[in-house]
Amino acid sequence: MRALACDLGGTNVRFGLGIDGRLDPESVVQLPNDRFSGFGAALKHYLGQARVGGVDRAVVALAAPIDGDTIRLTNRDWTIARAEIAQIAGTGDVVLINDFVALGAALSRSEALATRPVLPGAAEQGVKLVLGAGTGFNASALVADGHVLAAEIGHTGFAPEPGLETELRDHFAGRFGRCSLDRVLSGSGLVALYRLACGRSGRAAQLDDAAAVTAEGAGGRDADAALACGTLAGMLGRTAGDLALTFLPRGGIYLTGGVTRALAPFIQGADSPFARAFLAKGRMRELMQGFALDLVVDDSAALVGCLAWPDLPSNNVRGACAAGPT
Amino acid sequence: MRALACDLGGTNVRFGLGIDGRLDPESVVQLPNDRFSGFGAALKHYLGQARVGGVDRAVVALAAPIDGDTIRLTNRDWTIARAEIAQIAGTGDVVLINDFVALGAALSRSEALATRPVLPGAAEQGVKLVLGAGTGFNASALVADGHVLAAEIGHTGFAPEPGLETELRDHFAGRFGRCSLDRVLSGSGLVALYRLACGRSGRAAQLDDAAAVTAEGAGGRDADAALACGTLAGMLGRTAGDLALTFLPRGGIYLTGGVTRALAPFIQGADSPFARAFLAKGRMRELMQGFALDLVVDDSAALVGCLAWPDLPSNNVRGACAAGPT
Numbered sequence: 173m174r175a176l177a178c179d180l181g182g183t184n185v186r187f188g189l190g191i192d193g194r195l196d197p198e199s200v201v202q203l204p205n206d207r208f209s210g211f212g213a214a215l216k217h218y219l220g221q222a223r224v225g226g227v228d229r230a231v232v233a234l235a236a237p238i239d240g241d242t243i244r245l246t247n248r249d250w251t252i253a254r255a256e257i258a259q260i261a262g263t264g265d266v267v268l269i270n271d272f273v274a275l276g277a278a279l280s281r282s283e284a285l286a287t288r289p290v291l292p293g294a295a296e297q298g299v300k301l302v303l304g305a306g307t308g309f310n311a312s313a314l315v316a317d318g319h320v321l322a323a324e325i326g327h328t329g330f331a332p333e334p335g336l337e338t339e340l341r342d343h344f345a346g347r348f349g350r351c352s353l354d355r356v357l358s359g360s361g362l363v364a365l366y367r368l369a370c371g372r373s374g375r376a377a378q379l380d381d382a383a384a385v386t387a388e389g390a391g392g393r394d395a396d397a398a399l400a401c402g403t404l405a406g407m408l409g410r411t412a413g414d415l416a417l418t419f420l421p422r423g424g425i426y427l428t429g430g431v432t433r434a435l436a437p438f439i440q441g442a443d444s445p446f447a448r449a450f451l452a453k454g455r456m457r458e459l460m461q462g463f464a465l466d467l468v469v470d471d472s473a474a475l476v477g478c479l480a481w482p483d484l485p486s487n488n489v490r491g492a493c494a495a496g497p498t
Numbered sequence: 499m500r501a502l503a504c505d506l507g508g509t510n511v512r513f514g515l516g517i518d519g520r521l522d523p524e525s526v527v528q529l530p531n532d533r534f535s536g537f538g539a540a541l542k543h544y545l546g547q548a549r550v551g552g553v554d555r556a557v558v559a560l561a562a563p564i565d566g567d568t569i570r571l572t573n574r575d576w577t578i579a580r581a582e583i584a585q586i587a588g589t590g591d592v593v594l595i596n597d598f599v600a601l602g603a604a605l606s607r608s609e610a611l612a613t614r615p616v617l618p619g620a621a622e623q624g625v626k627l628v629l630g631a632g633t634g635f636n637a638s639a640l641v642a643d644g645h646v647l648a649a650e651i652g653h654t655g656f657a658p659e660p661g662l663e664t665e666l667r668d669h670f671a672g673r674f675g676r677c678s679l680d681r682v683l684s685g686s687g688l689v690a691l692y693r694l695a696c697g698r699s700g701r702a703a704q705l706d707d708a709a710a711v712t713a714e715g716a717g718g719r720d721a722d723a724a725l726a727c728g729t730l731a732g733m734l735g736r737t738a739g740d741l742a743l744t745f746l747p748r749g750g751i752y753l754t755g756g757v758t759r760a761l762a763p764f765i766q767g768a769d770s771p772f773a774r775a776f777l778a779k780g781r782m783r784e785l786m787q788g789f790a791l792d793l794v795v796d797d798s799a800a801l802v803g804c805l806a807w808p809d810l811p812s813n814n815v816r817g818a819c820a821a822g823p824t
Contacts, residue, residue, distance in 0.1 A: 328740035329657030
């Protein structure tokens with residue numbers, strides 16, 4: 173069985189090949205969406221490479237709720253149709269799943285993921301949780317018996333601390349009528365925080381994308397960028413703590429996403445802004461110390477999840493997946 | 499099989515008897531905790547009534563994380579020990595479960611609960627969610643195959659809107675260092691909102707408990723109380739919406755809790771502050787309209803859950819339950 177795995181985010185698309193359910197690491201390719209007019213063009217480009225060959229199945233993970241055979245990406249004006257994928261890939265076995273459902277499925281093979289410890293805790297039997305910030309924010313949980321719970325947590329409300337975070341909330345609430353986690357726990361949130369920090373310190377904003385802010389912030393060369401990175405890492409830690417209280421994931425918490433990985437210097441270590449915010453749950457501090465937290469450094473976790481998904485029991489959850497004959 | 503069911507909240511305790519798993523409605527009694535020196539005294543009082551008789555099992559639902567055989571209530575200085583319950587009830591079969599886990603278990607018998615519709619949606623197969631405000635706030639989910647997910651959502655952070663809600667957040671963050679949902683989605687949160695509303699309108703606060711604020715607010719006799727009730731109902735609706743996005747409960751959402759029920763005039767109807775806030779999730783509005791929402795008017799739902807729990811598969815989840823020989 174040769175399966176195409178695809179992880180389509182708001183900014184980049186990753187492709188890989190699974191041979192009998194295992195990802196071939198040499199087949200993994202990441203491409204910027206901006207290079208292509210639509211998903212079909214990117215898929216044709218990947219399949220056109222000499223070494224790919226034919227596939228029996230295609231599993232495509234998307235940053236969107238999956239409800240039907242034609243999906244519109246949440247953060248980019250692209251439409252993804254199962255029929256078009258079937259035609260291009262040359263197989264009627266096409267599955268669309270939510271990208272975080274793919275990550276939740278990957279937790280069923282967590283030993284196959286490359287991780288670095290953030291907080292030790294004591295991982296044991298129980299719910300596993302994955303969460304992450306990139307173009308937007310989301311999470312999913314793997315519960316007993318291999319069921320994956322789909323979620324749209326990026327659209328829940330942001331709970332700011334007084335001060336800079338409340339300014340950030342007001343900034344987005346003023347523009348969009350409300351302030352969701354997607355707005356703030358993401359690259360756009362980091363840039364907005366950096367601009368607010370510059371405004372407070374009376375300096376002109378020099379940096380205009382999230383990669384520059386994390387590079388300058390982590391290097392300690394720019395005080396406003398460092399404040400933005402530390403604040404975002406704290407917001408991410410507090411949100412991870414809120415989700416830990418929501419799912420009580422005794423089986424461990426996995427952090428993923430491009431922005432999360434770029435903020436690693438502000439996340440790792442028991443005294444990081446992330447860790448301090450994660451643990452700061454008042455009377456629940458002791459409970460929080462029991463959770464094991466790891467940073468997923470492997471960019472291809474969602475591809476692993478695409479290949480794991482067909483073997484899990486919950487492959488027909490509405491909102492999580494579209495499958496069946498195309 | 500005669501089982502004692504008990505629902506111990508921060509303010510009141512409810513007892514009832516199950517005969518072969520079904521709650522005898524005539525056996526249900528509610529008592530204020532303030533009348534007793536501790537849980538043992540309340541239990542002795544109930545069991546001392548002529549018609550109760552002996553029991554084969556006791557299942558006690560508590561507003562606290564359950565981790566071990568001796569539990570301290572989160573919102574009251576009482577300690578609950580399985581050994582003491584076994585001694586007073588005269589049975590070694592004693593189970594302690596989290597109160598919201600009991601409510602989650604009650605969802606497996608949702609047809610037995612007395613409910614009123616809040617939003618129609620389209621309840622179908624899938625996750626069911628229960629949430630509610632009383633002395634504090636919490637929720638739990640019943641997932642596929644009858645597993646109940648325990649949670650401590652009352653300790654997650656409050657996401658305020660700009661204005662009165664942000665004042666409320668600052669009020670509690672100033673006192674406690676942070677502002678959790680427990681502080682605001684509760685009787686104490688309603689009273690604090692009422693006082694802030696009085697301060698804004700330049701009137702002296704006349705009411706000093708949540709029951710008075712809901713009575714005056716619902717009757718339309720006190721503008722500050724009405725504003726506090728409408729604001730709290732909106733906060734509750736927004737939080738219910740956030741939890742709907744977190745669990746995607748296609749099987750329905752059930753609202754419970756004493757404060758929730760008292761706010762019913764601000765919750766029912768598609769144009770209520772609750773319903774408007776529940777649906778206001780930007781690009782996710784259509785998704786939100788698909789969820790069915792019901793208000794549980796039956797005070798004894800947690801007792802039903804105590805009796806349902808032993809038949810469900812997840813009766814050994816850490817954090818949710820303590821059982822086994824005493």
